[in-house]
Amino acid sequence: xxxxxxxxxxxxxxxxxxxxxxxxxxxxxxxxxxxxxxxxxxxxxxxxxxxxxxxxxxxxxxxxxxxxxxxxxxxxxxxxxxxxxxxxxxxxxxxxxxxxxxxxxxxxxxxxxxxxxxxxxxxxxxxxxxxxxxxxxxxxxxxxxxxxxxxxxxxxxxxxxxxxxxxxxxxxxxxxxxxxxxxxxxxxxxxxxxxxxxxxxxxxxxxxxxxxxxxxxxxxxxxxxxxxxxxxxxxxxxxxxxxxxxxxxxxxxxxxxxxxxxxxxxxxxxxxxxxxxxxxxxxxxxxxxxxxxxxxxxxxxxxxxxxxxxxxxxxxxxxxxxxxxxxxxxxxxxxxxxxxxxxxxxxxxxxxxxxxxxxxxxxxxxxxxxxxxxxxxxxxxxxxxxxxxxxxxxxxxxxxxxxxxxxxxxxxxxxxxxxxxxxxxxxxxxxxxxxxxxxxxxxxxxxxxxxxxxx
Amino acid sequence: xxxxxxxxxxxxxxxxxxxxxxxxxxxxxxxxxxxxxxxxxxxxxxxxxxxxxxxxxxxxxxxxxxxxxxxxxxxxxxxxxxxxxxxxxxxxxxxxxxxxxxxxxxxxxxxxxxxxxxxxxxxxxxxxxxxxxxxxxxxxxxxxxxxxxxxxxxxxxxxxxxxxxxxxxxxxxxxxxxxxxxxxxxxxxxxxxxxxxxxxxxxxxxxxxxxxxxxxxxxxxxxxxxxxxxxxxxxxxxxxxxxxxxxxxxxxxxxxxxxxxxxxxxxxxxxxxxxxxxxxxxxxxxxxxxxxxxxxxxxxxxxxxxxxxxxxxxxxxxxxxxxxxxxxxxxxxxxxxxxxxxxxxxxxxxxxxxxxxxxxxxxxxxxxxxxxxxxxxxxxxxxxxxxxxxxxxxxxxxxxxxxxxxxxxxxxxxxxxxxxxxxxxxxxxxxxxxxxxxxxxxxxxxxxxxxxxxx
Numbered sequence: 001x002x003x004x005x006x007x008x009x010x011x012x013x014x015x016x017x018x019x020x021x022x023x024x025x026x027x028x029x030x031x032x033x034x035x036x037x038x039x040x041x042x043x044x045x046x047x048x049x050x051x052x053x054x055x056x057x058x059x060x061x062x063x064x065x066x067x068x069x070x071x072x073x074x075x076x077x078x079x080x081x082x083x084x085x086x087x088x089x090x091x092x093x094x095x096x097x098x099x100x101x102x103x104x105x106x107x108x109x110x111x112x113x114x115x116x117x118x119x120x121x122x123x124x125x126x127x128x129x130x131x132x133x134x135x136x137x138x139x140x141x142x143x144x145x146x147x148x149x150x151x152x153x154x155x156x157x158x159x160x161x162x163x164x165x166x167x168x169x170x171x172x173x174x175x176x177x178x179x180x181x182x183x184x185x186x187x188x189x190x191x192x193x194x195x196x197x198x199x200x201x202x203x204x205x206x207x208x209x210x211x212x213x214x215x216x217x218x219x220x221x222x223x224x225x226x227x228x229x230x231x232x233x234x235x236x237x238x239x240x241x242x243x244x245x246x247x248x249x250x251x252x253x254x255x256x257x258x259x260x261x262x263x264x265x266x267x268x269x270x271x272x273x274x275x276x277x278x279x280x281x282x283x284x285x286x287x288x289x290x291x292x293x294x295x296x297x298x299x300x301x302x303x304x305x306x307x308x309x310x311x312x313x314x315x316x317x318x319x320x321x322x323x324x325x326x327x328x329x330x331x332x333x334x335x336x337x338x339x340x341x342x343x344x345x346x347x348x349x350x351x352x353x354x355x356x357x358x359x360x361x362x363x364x365x366x367x368x369x370x371x372x373x374x375x376x377x378x379x380x381x382x383x384x385x386x387x388x389x390x391x392x393x394x395x396x397x398x399x400x401x402x403x404x405x406x407x408x409x410x411x412x413x414x415x416x417x418x419x420x421x422x423x424x425x426x427x428x429x430x431x432x433x434x435x436x437x438x439x440x441x442x443x444x445x446x447x448x449x450x451x452x453x454x455x
Numbered sequence: 456x457x458x459x460x461x462x463x464x465x466x467x468x469x470x471x472x473x474x475x476x477x478x479x480x481x482x483x484x485x486x487x488x489x490x491x492x493x494x495x496x497x498x499x500x501x502x503x504x505x506x507x508x509x510x511x512x513x514x515x516x517x518x519x520x521x522x523x524x525x526x527x528x529x530x531x532x533x534x535x536x537x538x539x540x541x542x543x544x545x546x547x548x549x550x551x552x553x554x555x556x557x558x559x560x561x562x563x564x565x566x567x568x569x570x571x572x573x574x575x576x577x578x579x580x581x582x583x584x585x586x587x588x589x590x591x592x593x594x595x596x597x598x599x600x601x602x603x604x605x606x607x608x609x610x611x612x613x614x615x616x617x618x619x620x621x622x623x624x625x626x627x628x629x630x631x632x633x634x635x636x637x638x639x640x641x642x643x644x645x646x647x648x649x650x651x652x653x654x655x656x657x658x659x660x661x662x663x664x665x666x667x668x669x670x671x672x673x674x675x676x677x678x679x680x681x682x683x684x685x686x687x688x689x690x691x692x693x694x695x696x697x698x699x700x701x702x703x704x705x706x707x708x709x710x711x712x713x714x715x716x717x718x719x720x721x722x723x724x725x726x727x728x729x730x731x732x733x734x735x736x737x738x739x740x741x742x743x744x745x746x747x748x749x750x751x752x753x754x755x756x757x758x759x760x761x762x763x764x765x766x767x768x769x770x771x772x773x774x775x776x777x778x779x780x781x782x783x784x785x786x787x788x789x790x791x792x793x794x795x796x797x798x799x800x801x802x803x804x805x806x807x808x809x810x811x812x813x814x815x816x817x818x819x820x821x822x823x824x825x826x827x828x829x830x831x832x833x834x835x836x837x838x839x840x841x842x843x844x845x846x847x848x849x850x851x852x853x854x855x856x857x858x859x860x861x862x863x864x865x866x867x868x869x870x871x872x873x874x875x876x877x878x879x880x881x882x883x884x885x886x887x888x889x890x891x892x893x894x895x896x897x898x899x900x901x902x903x904x905x906x907x908x909x910x
Contacts (some may be wrong), residue, residue, distance in 0.1 A: 023653055027673045152638055159497040161635050162617050179634055181615050183607055198478055216701050218482045219694035221676065238693050239674035245697065246671050249704040250788060256711075257784035257881065258462040258777055266789050267799075271806060275813040278781050285777050286818055290825070292769035307755040310765055314747035314889055317769065321776075322713055322740050322882050326733050327714035333705060334721050344722075351726060363741055370745070426712065426881060427777050435771055 001028065001034050009040055018047045026052060030059035033268045042071045062095035063268065069100055078107045085159050086112060087240075089131040090119045127211050128204035130244060131225045131234035136164040140174055144182050147191060151179070160237050163222045166195050173224055175199060201226050203231060213338050215241040252336060256329065256425035258285065285431050292317075292435045293350040293430045299442040305451045308380055312371075312392050313438065319363060320399035321430035327352050328429045329409030335411060338404035345412045349405070356404035357428040363400065364393035383449050391445050398444070399437040406432055408415030456483065457490050464495055473502045483509060485514035497526045509538035517550035524555055525842050531560045535634045540614050541567060542587040542695075545574045582666050583659035585699060586689035591619040595629055595647030599637050604847050606634070615692050618677045618844060620651050626686040628679055630654060647800050651770065656681050660689060663699045670696040707791060711784065711880035713740065740886050746770075747890045754897040760906045761838065763830065767847050768893065774818060774886035775854035775892040782862030783884045787876045790866060800867045804860070811859035818855065819848035838904050853899070854892040861887055 001024065008017040021029060021044070029048070033041050033056070045053050057065065058081050069077060081089060081104060089108070093101050093116065103150060105113055115133055122128025136158055138147050147164065155161040164182075166174045175195030185194050201224040203210050214223060215238055223241075225234045247263070253263040258281035269277075286455060296303075296313075303310045331348060334340030340348060368389035375385050407429050411421035445451070456479065463472040476484060476499070484507070488496050490706055500508050500523060512520065512535050519683050524532060536544060536559060548556050548571065564695045591613050593602050595821025602619065608618040618636075621629045621781055621825035640649050656679040657666050669678060670693055672768070678696075680689045702718070704758075709716040713736035717724060724732075751768075786803060789795030795803060823844035830840050866876035900906070 008843065025653065025655060025673055054565070054736060148638065155635065156639060161638070163805065179638075180610065183616070183634075184611060185602065200480060215694075216697050218480055221693070221699075237669075238676070238697070242671050242693070242697055242700065245700055245704075246792065249700075250792070252708075253711075253784055253788045256708075257780040259781050259785070265794055267784060267794075267802070267806075269812065271809040274806070274810045275817075278778070278810070279814055279817055281780075281816060282774060282777055282814060286770055286774045286822060289770040289773040289823070292773075293766035296769065297763065298764040300765075302763065304759060304762055307759055308752065310720075310755075310758065311664070311748035311752040314751065314893070315741055315744040317772070318744040318747075318886060318889060319737060319741045321885070322737055323733070325712040325882065326714050326737075329708055330714070330721060333708045337701065337705070339720055339722075347722070348800060351722075351729070354726040355729045355733070358726065359734055359737060360736055362730075363737060366738060367741060370742070427780065430776070431773060 001032055004057065005032060005034050005036065005044070007268050009036075009044070011044050012076070013173065014047050017044070018049070021048060022052065026056035027059045029056040030061075030064070034061060035065050038067060041067055050079065051083070054080045058084055058088045060264070061268065062092065065092055066100060068097055069096070069103065074107065077103065081107050081115060085132055085134055087119065087130070087134075087159075090116055090129075090156040093120065122204055125208045126204060127202045127206040127208060127225050128234070130208050130211070130240045131204070131236045132159045132240075133234045134158045135222075135224075135235040136161055137167050137232070138164050138177065138191055140166045140190070140195060142188065142191050144185050144189050144191070144194075145187040147177070147182055148187075159361060160222050160235070163235070165224055165232055165235070166191060171229070171233075173199060173226055173232040176224070199224065201232075202236070209248045209336065210338060211236060212241045212244040212248065216245070229325055234419075248336065251420075252332065252422040255420060255422035256332065256427075258282065258425075281427065285427055288431045289434065292431075293440070295435060295438045299446070302442055302445055302449075302451050306380055306383065306388075306445075308378065308388065309376065309445060313441070315367065316392065316395055316437045316441055317401055317434045319396060320403045320433040321426070323356065323359060323400045324403030324407040324429035324433045325426035327356075327404045328363050328411055329407075331408050331411045332425060335415055335421045340411050345408070348412075349408050351409045352404045353401065356400050357397075360397035360400040364396040367396060368393040387448060391441075391448050395441045395444050398440045400435065402436045402440070403429065403433040406436075456487055460487060460491065460499070460511040463492075464499070469502050473498070473504070476503055477507065481511035482514045484511040485516075485519070487518060489519050493522060496522055500871065505534065508537070509535045513543045515541055516720070516723070517547065520547055521551055521555060524551070524558065526907060529562065532558065536562050540589055541570050541613075542574065542585070542589075545571055545584075548575065554741060563711065565704075571713045579657055580663045581659060582657045582661040582680050582691060585663050585666070585695050586659070586691045587614045587695075588689045589613045590679075590689070591616055592622050592675075593619050593646055594633065595621045595678060596640065596643070597646045599640050599644050599646070599649075600642040602632070602637055609614075614681045615677050615690070618675075618690070620679055620687055620690070621646060622687050626688075628656060628681055628685070628687040631679070654679065656687075657691070658683070664791065665793060666691060667696045667699040667703065671700070703791065706875075707787065709876035710875060711787065711882075713737065713880075713882040728857060735899055736882065740882055743886045744889065747886075747893050750890060750893045750897070753893070754901070757897055757900055757904075757906050760774070761843075761900075761904065763833065763843065764896075766881060767826075768896070770822065771850055771854055771892045771896055772889045774851060775858045775888040776881065778811065778814060778855045779858030779862040779884035779888045780881035782811075782859045783866055783880055784862075786863050786866045790870055790876045797867050797870050800863070801899040803867075804863050809864045811855050812852075815852035815855040819851040822851060823848045842904060846896075846903050850892065850896045850899050853895045856890065857891045857895070858888040 004020060008020060033044060033171060036044060134157060136151055136155065138150060151161050162179045164177050168174055176199050177191055177195045182195055204225055204227050222235045222237045224232055225236060227233050250385060251261040260277040260280065262277060271452040332339060354389060371389040372385055410424035414424045417419045459475060460472065463475065476787060488499060491499060519677060539722060548559060591610065593605060606616050617634045619632050623629055630652040631654050632646055632650045636649055647656060659680055659682050675689045677692045679687055682688050706716040715732040717732060826844040826847060827840055865879035869879045870876045
């Protein structure tokens with residue numbers, strides 16, 4: 001698609017380019033415009049049929065939108081803003097510098113401006129911030145025929161027409177009716193009789209992630225959003241929920257690998273910005289690892305006497321880190337999908353400690369056997385290799401118990417402190433577990449092994 | 456909800472229980488039935504209005520479904536199966552033991568059985584395996600009024616009525632028309648004139664994850680599925696896509712923390728099964744870490760001479776592991792969301808190596824300064840602390856470059872080998888990077904430091 005577009009641009013064959021691009025979905029055109037040279041963006045945008053161009057605008061990323069808004073003439077800007085759903089306009093405004101925002105607001109009518117300002121007040125990541133206020137409201141004394149008439153009249157500008165909302169005079173939500181219900185009922189039926197009154201709704205300040213989970217649980221196409229007084233203020237459609245889902249998963253993946261999350265794509269983010277997103281955690285974790293180093297320094301006398309002990313450190317640290325990663329990821333993901341609640345913590349803890357015991361025993365036995373087989377003929381001061389195998393075995397069990405405990409508790413504590421649980425993921429857990437495992441190892445070694453200079 | 460249900464059960468107040476449960480969504484009832492004692496499940500199911508009971512059946516997890524199917528009498532089984540969409544029946548059949556499957560198939564009519572068998576043939580995780588065959592097909596010479604008549608007639612059993620599909624006599628997909636289009640056009644308009652012919656479709660054998668990505672990209676409510684001859688065989692609805700999205704994300708989270716992925720929930724899985732899902736990777740990684748241990752053993756003479764060197768090992772290993780985690784997660788997530796393609800690998804690699812250089816230099820400088828400050832008065836044989844700081848600095852840079860390289864390449868190689876890229880996530884990368892960093896460290900130390908017994 002890109003190649004052919006560039007070719008047609010090169011040849012200045014604009015009519016064919018227009019015909020070619022008309023075959024594509026607005027989302028694809030938005031992607032294409034992100035890949036052509038900046039100087040051609042406005043040109044292609046102007047070649048497109050007006051409506052298709054405006055539709056594709058909604059799918060563009062904010063950099064591209066900014067470039068276009070800056071180069072639009074007044075009538076183009078007016079048309080594009082007019083075609084956008086208000087929630088999309090709000091999303092754009094949130095990403096733009098102040099002077100661009102001013103220009104956008106100058107081209108919206110007072111009523112829309114008022115609505116935009118209302119939507120801008122909801123906290124980021126709340127249901128209010130992702131809802132749309134363009135829905136179909138009906139009254140319960142309307143007939144099915146009245147409902148169709150109203151949908152025909154106002155439906156074209158609504159983000160979805162398939163779920164309609166019945167409200168009373170004070171905008172309290174009474175029930176919903178789907179277009180499927182309307183089609184399967186008689187034209188003269190009253191909406192009050194056919195509407196569904198068991199309505200599941202969310203509050204404007206609910207977290208967007210838990211809203212997205214509700215879509216997944218119930219399979220809805222749209223969810224009504226009500227304010228503190230239970231008045232209907234907007235709806236959230238499934239496409240927005242899906243976007244939240246993808247965003248939150250990406251954010252968790254980033255945090256769980258010690259990267260500061262961003263909304264921008266990989267290729268769009270500069271090398272410098274990528275480095276910036278990663279360096280803070282790396283520095284913090286590197287300096288935290290000094291603690292493990294310091295513990296090692298303290299036990300210099302032990303491993304100077306029995307250097308073989310050093311060679312088991314990587315295994316102990318990695319096993320501890322891996323089990324901590326397993327339990328923390330399980331808990332973090334469980335919290336995100338709401339399968340695990342913070343109040344379940346003791347149930348989870350008990351389960352994880354049972355799992356840890358099983359894992360610890362198996363790994364300790366396997367590793368002890370390995371050590372005995374590999375080193376049975378090696379001379380280790382006056383300590384038998386069985387004793388060393390025993391020390392590493394006990395350390396493995398202890399490390400696994402500690403790492404499961406931390407992996408379980410820290411995400412829940414983070415959640416309780418209103419932090420994202422994903423912050424307590426493998427890199428942090430691993431760093432703490434590393435220090436614990438080394439400390440445990442040399443404490444146990446000091447207690448059980450015969451080391452000159454130590455009790 | 457659970458408490459009140461148990462209370463009403465206890466009091467044998469079934470009529471109030473029925474009234475109470477009728478207020479809930481089928482998805483909530485399915486969850487509730489998973490929490491009550493097994494002996495009460497069938498009882499509650501029978502208390503519910505027939506239709507609500509059948510609806511909630513579709514939301515249950517497979518264990519619960521199996522319990523119910525085994526205890527249903529013939530007419531109950533017949534009713535429930537009849538109410539299910541065929542794709543849901545197929546999902547259930549895939550999870551059940553053979554004798555239960557036989558019983559289900561005995562209660563389906565021959566036509567449905569034929570369709571079930573057809574759907575069962577699609578590979579797991581393919582578009583065909585998640586599609587539904589219950590959609591509305593129309594002909595292009597129908598008018599809008601004809602279309603409404605047909606929707607009213609067959610719509611009640613279809614998973615979605617909002618997108619309708621125009622096919623020719625050989626079932627080739629010609630175009631789509633939405634109910635919104637139908638409502639906003641004149642009753643006498645011909646579907647052939649108003650249908651959208653730029654239709655985006657998927658093939659039966661496409662991967663379900665890339666199908667889910669398409670929903671996210673385009674914001675569709677449904678996507679048509681065609682076979683090799685381009686004939687329409689089914690559709691995928693957005694709720695199924697959302698489920699796939701959640702499933703695939705959970706699977707990636709599990710794999711990336713070295714857990715064998717399962718579809719079952721955390722609490723439903725037994726301690727033993729959890730341990731089994733985790734032990735294989737743990738064993739493999741623990742034994743792989745022996746390599747790092749063996750490298751350490753080889754350099755015993757170096758750290759016996761300069762024990763301080765040991766205390767920097769945790770830092771080097773953890774920094775290498777963390778950068779490897781960062782780059783591998785970035786690439787794995789990019790591949791999953793299709794932001795990164797395997798053909799982009801050199802672009803990614805170049806970018807990651809630039810990032811790695813920046814990160815390496817900053818971390819090396821910070822760490823060298825720390826070492827000099829902390830140990831300037833410590834006696835280290837005849838090596839200056841500046842030299843040791845230099846050695847660790849160079850090792851950090853080298854380790855970071857290596858770990859970024861591995862973190863980038865291994866997921867892409869896995870993808871090329873048709874493995875899930877998530878398999879090459881932090882635990883595997885960390886284990887490999889650990890060995891590299893230790894090897895690099897002592898090689899560099901051996902080359903630059905004055906160690907008795909080494910060149």
